[in-house]
Amino acid sequence: MAVKRGATKRGGARREMGLGARIALFVGGTVSLLFVLILMILLSKVRGSLESEVREKGILASEALADGGKAAWIGASGKAAAGSAKRLSALVQASGGTILNAYIELPSGKVLSSVYKVEGLDLLGSASQMGRTEVRLGVYRSGNFRARVHRFRTPILGPRGETVAKACILLSEETIANGVASVRNAFLGLGLLLVLAVLGVSFFLGNQVTKPIRELAQAVGRINRGNLRYRAPDKMGGDEVQRLALALEGMVDELRAGADVGRQLAEKEREEEVLAELRDALLPKELPQVPGFEIEACLESGKGGAVDFYDSIPLEGGRVALVVVSTSGKGALGVLIAGMAQAYLRAFLEEGVPAGETLKKTNRKLAGVMRKGMYATAQVAVLDPVESRAMVYIAGHRAPFFACRAGEISVVHGEGLALGLDEGKVFDQRLEEVPVDMPPGTRIVLLTQGAYAFAGEEGLKFGRESFQELVRRHAPKNSAVFLSLVFGSLDEFLGEAQRASDATVVTAKRMV
Structure with a gap:
């Protein structure tokens, strides 16, 4: 009778826990979904705003360089004009780290003047034209430095309107990523509240979640005592627990295979011992x-x-x-x-x-x-x-x-x-x-x-x-x-x- 009463109480607890779990999962899932949707919308708007701001800065900087004309960047001998490197460096420094590099590129692709050495620019995707300026995404390489950048390139025109060079500005995508990260960090407090809510729900779901874990622990105990016949149930808790059960089954299979290998090694050692005894039997006793x-x-x-x-x-x-x-x-x-x-x-x-x-x-x-x-x-x-x-x-x-x-x-x-x-x-x-x-x-x-x-x-x-x-x-x-x-x-x-x-x-x- 005592056992029966105990079973009735546990059964009631399971029914109450099941209802609470369903409510907690519904509320927690709804709140989590709303939070994720709001965060995605906000981050999308922030990214779009930052991309527009970066694009505007890059275009303005590139066109400002191009407006200097041929005389500002190309000397009479065809080499870089005097002071061109200093002007480019001043522009990069004034950007506060937004501009990674600025350089003047000849129509042949050769870099005439730059702040930092341009070892390569691996272009990605197709270019877009924003007025006079071409915008394109790429991977910038200089020494051991690698970065994804937006390249803004504006033609520098000669006296007859021909393109004599191109003014190039490289803006790092890290600027956009940092802005998005700052917004994301602002939501950490809200995320913390969400975690607390999830912990509250986990309290109600603990019995159902830990039951399969306890079963796995009991299985591990049996395995530790030498029982290598464990097989994972078809359904056991959530997906993670099921995967853990399957992993345990795989481990048991490997242990069983290892035991077989151990027996084979023991048999081989015994065979070697027998061969040694047979060979020793050939030797004279004295x-x-x-x-x-x-x-x-x-x-x-x-x-x-x-x-x-x-x-x-x-x-x-x-x-x-x-x-x-x-x-x-x-x-x-x-x-x-x-x-x-x-x-x-x-x-x-x-x-x-x-x-x-x-x-x-x-x-x-x-x-x-x-x-x-x-x-x-x-x-x-x-x-x-x-x-x-x-x-x-x-x-x-x-x-x-x-x-x-x-x-x-x-x-x-x-x-x-x-x-x-x-x-x-x-x-x-x-x-x-x-x-x-x-x-x-x-x-x-x-x-x-x-x-x-x-x-x-x-x-x-x-x-x-x-x-x-x-x-x-x-x-x-x-x-x-x-x-x-x-x-x-x-x-x-x-x-x-x-x-x-x-x-x-x-x-x-x-x-x-």
């Missing part, structure tokens, strides 16, 4: 311990570049094969190529197939399954502790293979073809086996291009020569310290920039 050698490896992931991996496979006779591979693919494709290359290389090497033949077999396998243009490059070094040497094989790998001993560094180059580009004939012919002697203190370094081909936060490139100097400088250290110092220098140069490609370094040092 490196084999070879008597007489220190072996260490490090891989720092890049953002979206080619996929690298390294591996170490124990062989017969205490030997070990160190492998560094870089693929042409990115993302999932790069991981797939890397996975296939590792599977074939490891399988053949563990079966006892020599390293050179392993690369040839792997090439034929990859060429048979990969599409055209996809490939993998490789560096393989087989460490032999008995012979104290490494047999090096390079298959299309552009990064150098370093061997450093006693402060001297040498680079092993190979002419081999990348894995997967050729079914075997060219690959087999170009693959080389390069022996590298490793007496005590010798360090070899296998790497990918990402270890040196990158730019720092200032845009400077690191470069192969800088990396080679790092190898030479830190080669005497033990292998763990060597990698720590090398990658510390790389990260310092990189700064806040992101690494574009994977950086892989595998090193082995022959102990003393």
